[in-house]
Amino acid sequence: MPSFAKLFATPWIWSFLGALLVWLAAVIFTGGHGAGGMITAALSLAVFTVIVGLGQMFVVTLGPGNVDLSLPANIGLASAVAMKTMDGQDSLIALGLLAALACGVVIGLANYALIRVLRIPPIIATLSSSFIILSTDIHYGRGLQIKPPESFADFANVQILGFPILGLFGVALAVVAWAGLQRMVYGRSVLAIGQNMRAAKLAGIPVERVRMLTYTLSGALGGINGALLAGYFRGASVDIGNEYLLSSIAVVVIGGTSVAGGKANVPGIWGASLFLVLLLTMLNTFGVSAGLRLLLTGLIIVGVITAAGGHKTGR
């Protein structure tokens, strides 16, 4: 059984510790006021980062150069697709979610097609596709002021025993991702490809199929996230996903996933997302200006990377 020392050797524990620290700092500052509310709000907000963070994690784990830069545009378009399909009616919620999912899947497949057929590096492929998606969204979502169905918007605020249902969904998703990564052939294949693509191919892994699945998965999670965000913020918008370009990559790295590939960490995604959200909460309660907030966030990311760069495992 894991001993205490072993627990502290796991990389993801630090992101949770960091989250705990910033929460404590905020609570001490407010004199204990709103400590619980802070956590509830953080749990809900962090979920959005967790969802795309998980998709990005699988992509990054495929190895150096693999990254999905189309997530923000994907989220924006999916949010519009979901709102338009739901059309404010409760009966169409499931269909809307499905439409957003399908939108994400198509984007993921298109990304992979660009990478494979045109042999474009993933960075530039997902970047150029994001330009096209963005325009599609601007055109499609023009003047779109459709509110989400009432029960869909309320869904975000539903709590079970004080635990936001959105947070439960995020935890469930993470458990599935963890099982997929560690206990399914797919996850093992991703980890193997990220460590050594050639060795993976020679060990009989269908490398290209796994890569396609991974980009599709990232696209699908982006699509779902778009729909949920539109519900949470009561409407779709073009820039609704903007912050997730940086934060999806940041939580992957802070959470202990290796940018060199082959090593992924699901709990770390949750820890890092909570950390980022609570960090913002803390800075807000301190009354820190927006500029200082960004500055500190950036410095902390660079600091964490520099510290983590020291103890690399493997070669």
Place this chain on the structure above:
Amino acid sequence: MTDPLRSIAKLDGVRRSFGAVRALDGVDFTVLPKECIGLVGHNGAGKSTLMSILAGTGTPDSGQIAINGAAQTAWSIQRARALGVRCVFQELSLCPNLSVAENTRVSHASLKGWGGAKRAADLIRASLDQIFPGHGISPQDIVGDLAIGQRQMVEVARAFTVTDDPLHLVILDEPTSSLDAQTARQLLDHIRHAVAGGVSCILISHILGEILDTSDRVVVMRDGKVVADEAAANLTRSALVASMGGARLHAKTNRTDTQGTSQPIVAEVQAGAAHGPIGLQARRGEVIGLAGLAGHGQTKLLIDLFEAAGSPRNGLSVAGAVALVAGDRQTDGIFPLWSIAKNISIRSLAALRRGVFIAADKEAHLAETWRDRIGIRTDDLDNNILSLSGGNQQKALFARALASDAQIILMDDPMRGVDIGTKLDVYDLIRAQAQQGRTFLWYTTETDELDNCDRVYVFRNGQIVAVLNHGDLTEEKIIQSSFAEVTA
């Protein structure tokens, strides 16, 4: 005849180990002024390691280096260049994105300022013209666009250019491996010319005719030691072959050829242009050896067969599932972040599922079974794969292939750097598995191992040039077929 006071370079008692493998086992080596030394030996005899130490890119575990009689304490690549020692490495060290002239400029810090580019171009053009008349290479050509042979010409020509630093010794590691006969002849003539002009050379080559024609003195290495050091005039080709290989196949096992021709063919390479005039057939239960010098197409054929499994192509057909045992563990085999167990199970995951999940107990059972059968020395299969010695890592890769459903096992020189105990264990296992109907295609650079094979195909220049049955197998025959002669 080795007077240390007038030596250009002198190595004393140089030792170097890579993990469990002793690459250099106390080598003494002297280079005199105005001489060309031919350095020969089998793959893995330690030639390249020794030369990298002399050139300053590798550091010995112990031993002394003296240049022009002065002992060197902080020997480095910079120091080597300053004292006039240059090396043409086997893996080319040109920047593919730069032009021929720019690559020359990068290696001479003095070619700066206005006109530096032009001087670099003139310098390399003159050197190319001198060594390879009619070379057809322009200084403005981008190196990445050149054919491999042309790149080798540029690398050689660059080593002979002189600006500020002196030039006393040029090491050429397999400089003719990618050159055609005529160009190789030009290079060998130039080496004699350079030696006459006062520059010493060390020539490493597998083409014994080149060595005998060009060198003043021949040094033979085997198993990390110098085993012969003779004036070239006193040597013949067969004497060289004898000292390289020794009489090591004397303990030939008496094997009865149990496998008849009644068994079905499971892998076949048709005779034809692509793979040479001789075809290859592997029957169920056979152990087939692929021999010849390293890098003459054996690995490529194995990879082609691996990819042809399931979809016949280009004269290759494979019937049944295949698994490959990598020889280059770091680039082709090991997943360095994983445990031993995960490294073993990766090829068999589909069979280890229960529902959609990999069953942990089945996975552990598979790993334990094969640890015991193949003798991987570890207490805990959950330890990282790199915690094992090289030989045991290799056993894990064998276990990966043998534990799978594959009936055809491709082996890419898997015994490189593996200790003798492990080897004997694995040989037994391979024979036992073959008895049970598995087929092995086994590329090896160690001639002894071919004794385990029912039939051996010898490769040269990407083609199969000879086939030897187990009964006819001798080291002489293999070496005869492997070493091409310069006919021009």
Place this chain on the structure above:
Amino acid sequence: MTTAAPPTAAQSRASRNRARLLRTMLPALSMALILLAIAWLNPRAISYFGFSLMLNLAIPIALATIAQMFVITINELDLSIGTFVGFVGCVTATWLHDAPLLGALVLLASIGVYAGLGALIHLRNLPSIVVTLGMSFVWQGLAILLLPKPGGSAPDWLKGFMGLKVPFVPFPIVAAVVIALVVHFALMRSAYGTVLRGAGGNPQAIGRAGWSLLKTKVVMFAMTGLFGVISGMALIGITTSADANIGNGYTLLSIAGVILGGGEFVGGRVSPIGAVIGALTLALAASPLLTFMSIPPDWQVAANGVILISVLAARALISRKGA
């Protein structure tokens, strides 16, 4: 491996050179194509005045693209160049205007930060994508602290310089030619420029030739910082006032410009002239062309994506044929 002798050396060389020529001409061809389209749609745009207008904002983009190209040369990427340009813009419109000495010092120090990042990335073996991602927050935060609301004003000398009227040739074109040539000579012709590109192509070979790889990283990141500073200043010289978010789009534009100009992410294969042409192409395609084509502004961003994909597809096709 001995390769089979090619048909004839001269033949293969000729076809190789053709493919290479086609590939190097590709950026210029794509720009020519766009110019032709503009000329066909609106002949009046092809004039001194038309070019001055159409290429108004092209110079800062070209400078940012050059900045990005320096780090791409050594196989790194700068995801913070956009917010850095914004930060420089804010410094230019405030401190450089009000207290020139302080402003100049801050800008110099920011170049020093870039050089330090290069050293950090090399010594700790860090992924540049993540480090510069973090830095993008830092620059943006600093910019907002400095200028919470859009405003400030450019120093007069800068406004005057960017508004220069050159006879016969519009100023943006003159500036683009100067930038391309200066960087071309520094990186493609000088001795150390050759070493820097070699460090992208085969670092081991450069190390074996006795050069410091740490120094190459530091120099290249410092150059990125320098051109980021010039880009931000040029931008404010044109817009005359600043906004903390003014450069945000430049990160992706600069990467696209480098690739469009024939650069590759790994291997030290870049072209300063190509990068400037790539940036101009993006600037032209971004709004003037589409306005003339009466394509709604909605699809302008997509046009950038489509151009990028088409050029890369064409390049992939040429490379496959030439190989």
